[in-house]
Each structure stands twice: as C-alpha cells, then as structure tokens.
Amino acid sequence: MKRTAAILCNGSAPKGSIYDKFYERFNFDLICADGGANAAFKLGLLPKVIVGDLDSIDIDTDIFKHYRQKGVQVQKLSRQNDTDLEKALKLAVKLKYSRVVIFGFSGRRFDHTLSNISNVMKFSKQLEIYLVDDHSILQFIYGKRNFNSIKGEVVSLLCFDPKTKVTTTNLLYPLKSDSLQFGIRESISNVCTDDHFTIDVKNGVCLLTRDLKTFLRLN
Numbered sequence: 001m002k003r004t005a006a007i008l009c010n011g012s013a014p015k016g017s018i019y020d021k022f023y024e025r026f027n028f029d030l031i032c033a034d035g036g037a038n039a040a041f042k043l044g045l046l047p048k049v050i051v052g053d054l055d056s057i058d059i060d061t062d063i064f065k066h067y068r069q070k071g072v073q074v075q076k077l078s079r080q081n082d083t084d085l086e087k088a089l090k091l092a093v094k095l096k097y098s099r100v101v102i103f104g105f106s107g108r109r110f111d112h113t114l115s116n117i118s119n120v121m122k123f124s125k126q127l128e129i130y131l132v133d134d135h136s137i138l139q140f141i142y143g144k145r146n147f148n149s150i151k152g153e154v155v156s157l158l159c160f161d162p163k164t165k166v167t168t169t170n171l172l173y174p175l176k177s178d179s180l181q182f183g184i185r186e187s188i189s190n191v192c193t194d195d196h197f198t199i200d201v202k203n204g205v206c207l208l209t210r211d212l213k214t215f216l217r218l219n
Contacts, residue, residue: 002098002099002128003096003097003098003099004026004027004028004029004097004098004099004100004101005028005029005030005031005092005095005097005099005100005101006019006022006023006026006028006029006030006031006100006101006102006103007030007031007032007033007036007085007088007089007092007100007101007102007103008030008031008032008033008036008037008039008040008045008047008103008104009033009035009036009084009085009088009102009103009104009105009116010033010034010035010036010038010039010056010084010104010108011104011105011106011107011108011112011113011116012104012106012107012108012133012134013039013042013043013103013104014043014103014104014132014133014134015134016043018103018132018134018212018216019043019045019103021216022101022132022216025219026099026101028099028101029048029097030045030046030047030048031047031048031049031050031051031088031091031092032047032049032050032051032088033051033052033084033085033087033088034050034051034052034053034054034055034056034057034084035052035056035057035084036050036084036103036104037050037057037063037064037067038056038057038063039104041063041066041067046067046070046072047067047072048072048073049072049073049074049075049091050067050072050073050074050075051074051075051077051084051087051088051091052075052076052077052084052087052088053076053077053078053079053080053084053087054074054076056084075087075091083115083116083119085102085105085115085116085119085120086119086122089119089120089122089123089127092127093123093126093127097127098127098128099127099128099129099130100123100127100128100129100130101129101130101132102116102120102129102130102131102132103132103133105117105120105131105132105133106131106133107133116131117131117138117207120140121140121160121205121207124140124142124205125142132212133212134212135211135212136209136210136211136212137209137210137211137212137215138207138208138209139207139208140205140206140207140208141199141201141205141206141207141208142201142205143200143201144198144199144200144201145198145199145200146196146197146198147196147197147198147199147210148195148196148218148219149170149192149194149195149196149197149210149214149218150192150195150214150217150218151192151193151194151195152191152192153191153192153210153211153214154189154190154191154192154210154211155171155190155191155192155197155208155209155210155211156186156187156188156189156190156208156209156210157175157180157186157187157190157199157206157207157208157209158180158182158186158187158188158206158207158209159179159180159181159182159201159204159205159206159207160181160182160204160205160207161181161203161204162179162181162184163179163203163204164179164180164181164201164202164203164204164205164206165177165178165179165201165202165203166178166179166180166187166199166200166201166202166206167199167200167202168190168197168198168199168200169197169198170192170193170194170196170197170198171187171190171191171192171193171197172190172191172192172193173187173190173191175187177202180206
C-alpha cells in the first residue's frame with residue numbers, strides 16, 4: 001500500500017467534506033506548509049508536521065501554542081530559494097511517502113497558484129501527486145495512463161515543451177501525437193465519450209485537469 005501524505009497550503013482551504021473523502025481513501029498523514037496550519041486549526045485537523053519559514057503562522061498565536069501542546073513537530077526552514085510548498089514536498093520525499101494530495105494550492109493570489117503548480121511539476125517524477133480544489137483535480141501524466149470516467153466528463157490537457165506529443169482515446173476531440181505547448185495550443189474542455197479514457201504522453205509531461213466529483217466517485 002502506498003504511503004500517502006496530504007499537504008495543506010496557505011491558499012483557499014478545502015471544504016471539510018472533500019478533505020474527509022480523500023482521508024477515507026488514502027488514510028494520509030497531514031503536513032502543513034506554514035500558513036496551512038491556520039486552515040488546519042479552523043478545520044479541526046491535527047497535522048503531523050508544520051514546515052516552512054513560519055512567516056504566516058505567528059509563534060505567539062494560540063494556534064501555534066495549541067499544536068505545540070499537541071506534540072506536533074515544527075520544522076522552521078528559512079532558506080528563501082524554496083517556497084513553503086517545496087519545503088513540504090522535500091519533507092515528503094525525505095519521509096519516504098510515495099503519494100501526496102495537496103490542498104489549498106490555489107485561491108488567494110494567482111502568482112502563488114502558478115508557482116505551486118510549477119513546484120509540483122518539479123517533484124512529479126518522484127511522487128504521485130494530486131492537486132485538489134473544491135471543483136477540480138490536477139495530475140501530471142507521464143507515459144500511457146488509463147482513467148476510469150463517465151460519459152460527458154470534461155477533461156483538459158496542457159503541456160509545456162513542443163517536443164511533448166499526446167495521443168488520446170475516448171475523448172470527443174481526439175489527439176494523435178499532437179503538441180499542446182503552453183502559449184501555443186491547449187486541449188481545454190475536452191469530453192469523455194465512454195466509461196474510461198487514455199492519455200499517452202511521449203517526450204515529456206502533460207497536466208491533466210478533471211472533474212473532482214467524478215474522480216471521487218470512481219477512485
């Protein structure tokens with residue numbers, strides 16, 4: 001069984017029901033990336049570790065004192081070349097997790113959202129990572145993958161390198177060794193036509209965005 005961690009970032013906090021559904025599936029340990037501890041406190045969650053430069057959670061606050069009293073491990077890492085999410089992902093690798101679910105990666109500042117997606121891409125070969133908000137789930141895809149789905153599910157695909165080629169089956173707008181380079185061409189709002197679809201990625205990585213409710217129903 002894959003060891004799973006969840007990372008809670010300092011963006012828009014997930015709905016408690018969504019968090020609970022992922023916990024039921026993966027039984028993960030929670031890592032808070034700095035200010036993600038504030039959201040964890042409001043949701044009544046107990047993290048295993050709080051990691052970051054701690055500029056978004058004041059050490060004199062009741063939240064910090066509460067988690068200290070509960071025995072939560074705190075790792076203050078002040079190096080500025082890494083974002084708090086990168087620090088949390090490096091910790092997940094160090095602790096030998098193989099799967100990570102990331103909450104709170106989007107919402108407040110768009111530059112932070114883009115940065116978080118970029119950070120995840122750096123680790124996407126080492127870890128199986130899911131980026132989750134209240135409506136969608138994002139994954140970085142390498143090689144050929146098959147996905148359970150439903151007819152009518154909306155999926156979107158995006159790549160970053162012109163050398164990367166994508167082939168799909170069971171999508172309304174099929175791709176046949178096509179390039180989906182960012183800034184040139186995308187496959188947005190494609191539609192599944194069966195109970196599954198496949199993506200075959202060569203020479204790179206593809207970012208898949210799909211419907212969260214469908215994912216939770218079928219996985």
